[in-house]
Amino acid sequence: MSNVSGFAEERVNRRTMMKGAAGVTAAGAAIGIGARLNGGSVQASDLEDMVQSIAEERGLTPQDIKAALKTYMPSGVHDDYLLFASGGHSGQVLVIGVPSMRILKLIATFTPEPWQGFGFSDDTKAVLAEGAVDGKVLGYADTHHPGLSETEGEYDGEWLFINDKANARIAVIDLRDFETKQIVKNPHYISNHGGAFVTPNTEYIIDGCQYATPKSWGYAPLESYADEYRGAMTFWKFDRDAGRIDPAKSFSVELPPYWNDLADAGKGASMGWMFSNTFNTEMSYGTGGGDLPPVEVGASQRDMDYLTVINWQKAEEVVGAGKAEDVSGMPMIPMTVAVEEGLLYQVPEPKSPHGADVTPDGKYIVVSGKLDPHVTIYSFEKIQKAIADGKFEPDAYGVPVLDFESCVEAQVELGLGPLHTQFDDKGLAYTSLFLDSGIARWKLGGEGIDDGWKLIDMIPQQYNTGHICAAEGDTVTPNGKYLIGLNKWALDRFHPVGPLLPQNFQLIDISGDEMELLYDMPIGVGEPHYAQMIRSDRLKNIWDVYPETGWDPQKQAPSEVATQIGKERIERDGNNVTVYMTSIRSTIRPDFIDLKQGDNVTIHLTNVEMAMDATHGFAMPGQNIQLSIEPGETTSVSFVVDTAGTYPYYCTEFCSALHLEMMGYMLVAPA
């Protein structure tokens, strides 16, 4: 067997040569040494012996060998896909390489994270403050559904959005530097779920209210639920040039106090519309402290809930025409107006739905009913016809409810607890089965397909599959190849780590005739709900370092407080002290800050290095300060020194052999 270091060296060189080549093809093209299996240092017979011997020692089956070889990434070879997974109530986003299933990065999104300095620097504190609720800055979120920006219905690799279910917020992540730039708080409701789903050109980010409250979560007794409580669907306008959601151009559509669940934007045939499933049309609010049934009973009484159907392009016109009301500073189209304008409909759907997924061509909407073993497929064309034909009756709020039979294309029985559907490149659909712990594969139907709308097979999962994610499986051009089950329970899958267990992502190969399990990945850093998988070569704009020295990552522009080497200084104005600081291997300048108790201090710190990976950190003991300054970045932190003492600050990123010497002293003399 050859020495590995020789191969690894070769790979580094080839990789360097290939720099800029598409990640997707690099694994195969950059190496191209499969032929060595016959002609190299290992003969076929040696290889067989080696495989046999390791398999016996480690108890590997032939399928295990196959899976190992299909997921292993040699040193320096990049994954073909990146998976962006929500972190659930960790409040973060995970970036995972596929097929290796390695976590490449945790992106601090809603929760302060000191390795990244998120929530510690002035500008990231401001991002968190923007997302305050009732004036309180929060230190967590319940992230559910990441939404990659799209152009013509395909991922464009530029932006990522994600919702906070717990507090009805949306975060914006820039995929040049993988950092969170904005958090917006929904002014109309306090709880969301059907977000962040984007329209085909990222015109809007859809965000649906889950638990109904009075508008803007004001106070009203539960007895007034039907009258005072409301749902809503918000359309956040995204300004690509600014890289920000523009609340001034965003709006909501008022809805009955049903609870909105998952949503999806129409595309292709259904461009301009959106679909959300809606449950608790029973309007249960639980016992209310009395004898009413609890929600899990009260909200499961009716055989049918609704698919909510909104024409968002029409809604945009209606808002433009001034027909919306101002509610807490943002327009809301009243239900009455939405109905009059013909932009809001409901279609009955089987009980307790979860998942409304539009097929790649935009012609159909697949709905899963958690308490129904079927998926129900609606035809967008039939919905339009039912509207045109007036085949509807108003619900208690006057919202038209279309005739079920007129809108349904098909129903396919899949198994127990269907939740969420994804698509591949061969006209197949995949639906998670929470109660059956599996993923069903079935064939889409429609014009020209005789044997469609039919279950093909099922792969067991371990255990309780929630969402699933196929490669670009919710876009107009699904990739096929890989599917991931986001399993909620792990039980015995991994070595015990105490009563709080990881989740389990199971990677499945869907390229062949049979679905094959490739890998079990523990997720022990949060509870992902949904994930999106993007071909890595679509991520064209990732920065290795910031564009120039003295860069402000919040503005994505040169910083006004950047400092060059030799220009470091401390300026005092009364008890306001401003420190213009630089870091470079292995010095922080200035290395001495002389203060008086009570001083207000601002440090502007520039990492003047432009070498890839030459990140510096900055910790100031006792002050809750921990910054990460990537190559070229300028960042700032402000604080008050209210205690006299001696505080050695230092670089927290192990940057060089003399990294421990990269420090300085802040002295605070007693007042």
Place this chain on the structure above:
Amino acid sequence: MSNVSGFAEERVNRRTMMKGAAGVTAAGAAIGIGARLNGGSVQASDLEDMVQSIAEERGLTPQDIKAALKTYMPSGVHDDYLLFASGGHSGQVLVIGVPSMRILKLIATFTPEPWQGFGFSDDTKAVLAEGAVDGKVLGYADTHHPGLSETEGEYDGEWLFINDKANARIAVIDLRDFETKQIVKNPHYISNHGGAFVTPNTEYIIDGCQYATPKSWGYAPLESYADEYRGAMTFWKFDRDAGRIDPAKSFSVELPPYWNDLADAGKGASMGWMFSNTFNTEMSYGTGGGDLPPVEVGASQRDMDYLTVINWQKAEEVVGAGKAEDVSGMPMIPMTVAVEEGLLYQVPEPKSPHGADVTPDGKYIVVSGKLDPHVTIYSFEKIQKAIADGKFEPDAYGVPVLDFESCVEAQVELGLGPLHTQFDDKGLAYTSLFLDSGIARWKLGGEGIDDGWKLIDMIPQQYNTGHICAAEGDTVTPNGKYLIGLNKWALDRFHPVGPLLPQNFQLIDISGDEMELLYDMPIGVGEPHYAQMIRSDRLKNIWDVYPETGWDPQKQAPSEVATQIGKERIERDGNNVTVYMTSIRSTIRPDFIDLKQGDNVTIHLTNVEMAMDATHGFAMPGQNIQLSIEPGETTSVSFVVDTAGTYPYYCTEFCSALHLEMMGYMLVAPA
């Protein structure tokens, strides 16, 4: 090729049968299907074709195939080792399975983490408050060195300790539930590094001051550095029965204002002593705002720094005899007393040392000098003889400096930037080379070994290796088998994720004649410094669920505020409201909390389930409340409702098909 689901099913059953069997042997013994390679559905020739075909498609070399097969863990098969890695300035600890290199859990340690509810519940807020500095509760740490508890010099799998370099704190993690139970702030200094290293029976956790300050980080001008600034070494007493560090029985030894780096406890031959390398004996404090050289120059002037040698058993006696001084509430042995009592010595060591590692037999201490291509090996016996023979001169502080030649056993030239040494089961040592980006393997010498103290070979690393970790490689019985390079730079190893890159852990097989690279693991959730790898079968006491319903994880005893099903209630006393709450799939009781603006609320929440993995979460919008309640746990949270409104609370852990219905309403009427 067989359908994977058949194999997987088989494995689940076997695993269930084997429950409680040692993890180490499970992979081989529980499966035992290597024989199928010849007799099963895949013939040897098919296998060869399959391997060949996948290797060609994916560009895998024979070495890649070997590595893939040596690291792949089939679904449900548990890793042989657990790696506990510091999270650096993330302030957390990572638990990683070896050889699969999968993150099994991030343990919230010093930084609030909402998935675990750490820093959100009342008891975990109290843990963080215990670690406050100057009265400020901190939200981060710079964790460097995890220390597993030991019995007779071997890991016993019961406790984990870790330091916070930035603020001189130590955290205690209970390895029954993998949760942080205690944070202690060092009252004597503000910055540590040489912690958390345990003595062979976990009598003490060693914690050495890094950047010197006046005692208890009081104010004194830098000009008074030599007179007023001091180092120290703290010995934290661990009370195993209480599961807590006992500050009342802990103490420090005062040291000159040199900077203490890594430490290790003596063992075997050197039991009762400890060793720390000490740099900046030049006493540089940087420019001081003037013309003095910066630290990276000032602290690198002398050819020799010191190995600090302390007899901690003697120190314990001295403290017991009342000869220590009280400094900020904890005893400190003055240098003069330490010298008089013969418990403190220094031995010259080559410049800018990093790493002082005691050999498994305790006879030698291996020191790396970052700016010296050698490791220097000291003989404990020779050190003792030099002390007995009076071969020392006092330094400026009166601390005896032993004669270098009298103490040194050998020096071995390894390469550039040696940092840290680990050991295997074959008498070999492994030393990281930061500047050479590699790991040197060399042979230990000593009595009866003719060809010892000799370099054998080197494996390249990518890139800039800091610490390294061999399986149980710092204990009295190293395991060999696996070695991990904790590489500080990743550069081109992984798909780009913006200017802040992951670290790179490289897993190396050290069982054979050549060191072989097995796996590159990105660490994108912090910057680990040191890690310890423990055989998974040593972790005997891990709880799947808490011992009984209504368990207080902080006290590890039944909770006084646990609530049983049917006993849920809301008690009001003026504007103090106490809610006794339960969660069980799929209901939170009570599901209605009726409040007035200004009420002080305490919720005591019990997860009454005792099924493994049946964790529930609890989020209250707008209140910054996110709890994780594992099976059996009771936890509490207190808050003030200062805003009127309607707040739907819910279970954040996707526990069941009707999980979305597991909610309630908190109403706050205007005052």
